[in-house]
Amino acid sequence: MAEVRLENLAKKFDQVTAVDRINLEIKDGEFLTLVGPSGCGKSTALRLVAGLEKVTSGNVYIDEKAVNHIPPQKRNISMVFQSYALFPHMSVESNLAFGLKIKRKSQEEKMQRVKWVLDLLGLKGMEKRLPKELSGGQRQRVALGRALVLEPDVLLLDEPLSNLDAKLRLRMRTELKRLHKKIKTTIIYVTHDQAEAMTLSDRLAVMKDGRILQIGTPQEIYERPTDIFTAGFIGSPPMNFILGERLPFVKREEAMVGIRPEDLSVSLEKAEKSILGKSSVTETLGSDNYLYVDISDLLISVRLKPDQKIEEDQTIWLVPNLEKIHVFDKSTGRRVQWAG
C-alpha cells in the first residue's frame, strides 16, 4: 500500500509531448482512473509511474520517495498490460509464480501464494494450462493474478478489459471492483471507456493532449464538469451542446450551453424557457429510451420518461432543467458560473 504523487510530470518523445506537466495525488488504497481518448497520454503516464519510460521532467513519488531513477524492478509496483503479456511458454502456475521465483521466495510460500490467487480469481483447475489454452477472460485473470500475487504497493492497470467482449467486460468490471474492496491496494487504472472509469473509480482524472483537465469523484465530474471536453466525454449518450444565443433564457454572450439528455423533458405544448424542435427517431434501450430531436441543424438527445412515446416528425418543445444546465465559455471552453 502506498501513496503516489506526480509532480509536474512530463514526457517527450522527440518532438511530441505525450505527457505535459501533470500533477496528481493518489491516496493510499485509492482506485484512481486516468481516462481520456486514445493518444491523450494516459498510458504513457502509467508507464512513467511503472518506470518503463524515462521521465523527461518532473517527479514521480511513491510514498514520498522520488523514484525517477529507481528501475521498475525496485519500485514494488505491478502492472497488467492491455495485451496481458502472459509468458506463452509457461503454464498458468508458472506465470503466476514468476515474480515470486524472481524474488527467490521459498517453494512453500510460492505455492501458498499461487493457491491464494487461484482461489481469489476462480482459476482453480487451470494450473497446468498454457495461456493459449485459456479463454480471453481467463487470460485476463491470469494477468491480474500475476500482478496481485506479488502484493504490490501500487497496482497499475493499462486498459485491462478492452480486449474482452462486452458481456465479459461488464462482469470483470464488477469483479475488479469487488477485488479492490477486498485487497485495498492502491490502483491506478487507465481506460478510454468513460463508463468503466465512472463505475470503477474512487476518483478519476480526465486527460486530453497530455494534460489533466479535471480530477474528481465520478459524481463531481458528472455533475460539475469544468470544461467542454470533460462535459462531452463523460456520460452516455453524451451531453448536448447548444450555442448560447439560441437559448434566449441563458442571458450570456459567447456561451456554449451543455445539457444532459436526462435534464431535458419533452412537452407537446409550447412551454416557457423551452427549445422548439421536431422529433426524430427514438432509441430504445429497455430501461431508458432516448428521443433524438432536430432543432434546425442540431440533433439533440433527450431521455424520455418511462412509457412516454413520441411519434416522429412532431413539433415539440424541449424544457431544460435550468438547475442542471452547464454553461461554458465558447472560446476558452471553461465552465462559467451561471445562476439560472
Next chain:
Amino acid sequence: MPSSIKLSYLLHKLKSNLFTIGFFIPAFLYLVSFFVIILVFLLKFSFSEGIPFLELFSANEFKAALWRTFWFMGIATPLQLVVGLLLALLIQQSYKGVGMVRSFFMIPIAIPALVTAIIIDLVFSYPFGPINDLLLGRHGFFPQITGVPVNWSGSEFLSLGLAILGKTWRDMPISMLILLAGLQTIEREQYEAARTMGAKSWQEFKYLTLPLLTPAILTILILRSIENWKEFIFPFILAPAYPLLGVLIERLYHVEQNPALAASVALCLVALIGITTLIFTFITKMVRKYLVRV
C-alpha cells in the same frame, strides 16, 4: 462381395483425394530418387566386399578420424550457436546504422567456403605467413609473442582449431538469421511485464529469451551438427594431415580406390547424425523444462 466393396471404397477415397495426392507426388519422387536410391546404393556398396565394418572399426585411421570428427562437431556446434546468438542480440536492437551492421555480418556466406579456407591457409602459413610475422614481432606495433614460427598445419590441435574457426566464421550468418527470426517473435511487453515483476536483464534472458528461443536453438543445433559431422572443405584444406570422417571418405574413394570402405564410413556418418539429433532434441527439451518450472 466384401473385397469388391473395399476396392470401390478405396477407389472412391483415391478419387476424392486426388488433388492432395497430386501434390505429394513430386515430393515423393524427390525423396525416392535422392534419398532411397542413394541409401540403397550406399548399403550395396558397403556390403559389396563382405562386411567392411569389421575392417573399418579395427582400423586405427578410422578410429582417429572418428574421434577428431566428434571433437570437431562437439566444439564447433555450440560455438556456432553462441556466436550466432551474440550476433543476433547485437543486430536485433535498433540503433543508427543497424542495417549496415546486418549486411556486414552477411558477408561470410557470400564467399565460397573453399576461398575462405584457402585464405585462412595463406594467412596462417608456415614459416612466413602474416600471422607468424606478427607473432615473431616483425611488425613494430605488435609485441613479440614467440621466438620460433608456429607450424599451424603441423599440429593436430592448431590445424583443427583453424578449421573450426573457419567453419564458424563462414556459417555464422545462418545461425544468426535463424536466431534473429526467433528473437523477433518475442513481444516487447513480455519483457516489460517481467521487469515490473522484478526481473533483471539476465533473468529476462534466462526465463524468457532462452526458453522462447528453444525451437530456433534446436534447429541450429541439428542443422549445424549435421553440417559439422560431414564437414569436408575446411579440414581438407587446413588440416590435411589429420583427416576427419568427411576427408577420410574422399581419401578412401579417390586415393585408395576403395568405394566399399568409403561407403561404410558414410553410413557410419548417417547413423552418428541420427543419434546426435536425438541427443540434442532431448537436451534442449530438458533445459526448457528446467527453465519454465514453477
